[in-house]
Amino acid sequence: MIVHNNKRFKLGLLLSILVNLALMFGLWHVYSDHQNPKGHFVVVNKGTQELKVYNSDAQMLASYAVSTGLNPGNKIIKGDQKTPEGVFRIESEEESSEWTFDFDDGKGPIKGSFGPYFLRLQVNSGNLFHNSASDFSFTSGKQFVGIGIHGTHLPNLIGSRASHGCIRMKNEDLLSLRATIRPGVPVIIVPGDKDLKQNRQKVSHEETKKPKTKREKPKPSKKQSLEKPRRNRDPKP
Numbered sequence: 001m002i003v004h005n006n007k008r009f010k011l012g013l014l015l016s017i018l019v020n021l022a023l024m025f026g027l028w029h030v031y032s033d034h035q036n037p038k039g040h041f042v043v044v045n046k047g048t049q050e051l052k053v054y055n056s057d058a059q060m061l062a063s064y065a066v067s068t069g070l071n072p073g074n075k076i077i078k079g080d081q082k083t084p085e086g087v088f089r090i091e092s093e094e095e096s097s098e099w100t101f102d103f104d105d106g107k108g109p110i111k112g113s114f115g116p117y118f119l120r121l122q123v124n125s126g127n128l129f130h131n132s133a134s135d136f137s138f139t140s141g142k143q144f145v146g147i148g149i150h151g152t153h154l155p156n157l158i159g160s161r162a163s164h165g166c167i168r169m170k171n172e173d174l175l176s177l178r179a180t181i182r183p184g185v186p187v188i189i190v191p192g193d194k195d196l197k198q199n200r201q202k203v204s205h206e207e208t209k210k211p212k213t214k215r216e217k218p219k220p221s222k223k224q225s226l227e228k229p230r231r232n233r234d235p236k237p
Contacts, residue, residue, distance in 0.1 A: 150169070
C-alpha cells in the first residue's frame, strides 16, 4: 500500500474534491451560462499565496502570486483581517484607480491603494465554508461586503499575508487576470495549514479583533477616528 504524505498531492486532491462538490451542488449553471460562457474558474490558495485560473476541463491557464488577509483562518467578523474561505463568484468589476485608503501610518489617504480594478466577490452564508469553530458575525444581513480581488500600491508585499481580507495582486497581473475572466466567474478560496489550525480554535469576536488593536496601539484620540462608520460596501485593501 502506498501512503501519500506529499503536501502537493493532498492539495491537488482537496482542489479536485472542492471543484466536484461545487459542480454537484448547484454551481454548474455558473460555469456554463451566459455569465461565464468559457467555463473558467479561479482558485485562491491561502497556504501558497497563489491565484490560479482554470478552464472547464480543469486545465490551468495562468498562475499569479497574491496577498491574502494578514491573519490566518476563515473570516468571521468585520475587521478581523482574514480572507473568507468558500466558493464565491465575481459580482461586479469596478474601476478603482481613483480610490483612496488611509492606512493610519501618518501618510494620509493613498491614491491607488486598490490598483486599477476591484473585482467584487459575493460573500454570504450560503457560499462560505462553515469550517470554523467560531460563529460568523456578518456586516450586512448574512453576508460580508467589501471583499474582492484588486491591485495594490505595495507590490513588494505580494506573496505574503498582508491584506485586510481582500486578495491583492500586482497591478500588471490584475490586468492580465481581467482579460481572462469576467463577472459571474466562480472563485474558490481554500485554506492553508495555518488557516485550518486557526479554524479549529473557537474564539469570541472580541478576541478575534485583539491582534489588530494590539499591533496598531492607537492613541485614545486617534481611536475615535479609526472607528468612524464606513459605508457597508467600502472595501479595505
